């Protein structure tokens with residue numbers, strides 16, 4: 001894993017944020033591209049949001065990328081560009097919670113802070129053959145932590161969960177802690193952890209306009225109060241601009257977290273001039289602005 005070489009606070013932070021909800025194999029090329037473009041904190045802090053989002057395109061959960069930029073700017077402004085090495089400062093940064101702070105402190109600074117992610121929770125649940133609350137598992141993580149080598153300990157635990165104690169068919173035969181695992185002894189591995197109750201899918205209908213002029217397409221910067229894709233550039237929704245709605249050009253289905261979205265894009269013609277948060281973008285530059293995979297499905301073909 002490229003972030004294991006020279007595990008600086010910056011590289012550890014970027015990798016941990018990318019790895020949330022995403023597998024290692026998927027993250028590696030994104031991490032390498034990101035570090036090549038923004039090798040350090042100051043280069044990231046000086047970036048435009050569009051540049052960061054473009055490098056994030058395909059990883060999803062875009063608030064992670066926007067928070068990376070905000071946090072980098074805050075570190076430069078408030079900590080003179082030096083990565084904080086205490087828990088309270090770290091969790092005051094956008095996008096950094098207890099888990100990420102623990103990972104940075106233990107891996108990059110060798111400080112005795114535990115981590116608890118989905119993989120570690122699964123190992124703990126099977127190890128004890130119990131379904132405990134997150135707070136109880138955090139206490140367990142603190143009690144078990146190796147204070148001599150907290151970074152190695154935390155990474156070993158996370159990797160054990162990711163590669164050996166897998167959600168389905170754990171490889172107990174090659175597990176180094178099977179001798180002390182209650183679920184293994186009682187053959188109840190598949191009962192722990194208890195399955196999560198899934199939220200019901202929320203169905204949404206989004207209707208957009210495709211309006212073009214002189215080789216440019218009209219884009220709308222979604223506001224901070226939008227429920228999804230806040231702060232993203234996208235096509236304007238019907239009703240956001242005064243326009244004639246024409247024929248249906250494309251429709252598609254898209255899922256964001258537990259939202260099932262039915263998207264339709266209609267030809268539109270503008271009735272009056274527009275200002276920010278609308279803007280005209282050259283069609284060749286659309287991939288730079290329309291980073292969500294939603295747009296790959298529903299932009300009109302000829303464009």
Ligand code: SF4
Nearest residue numbers: 165172175178181184
């Ligand atoms: S013995 Fe099996 S269930 Fe127990 S921790 Fe190891 S891989 Fe997981």
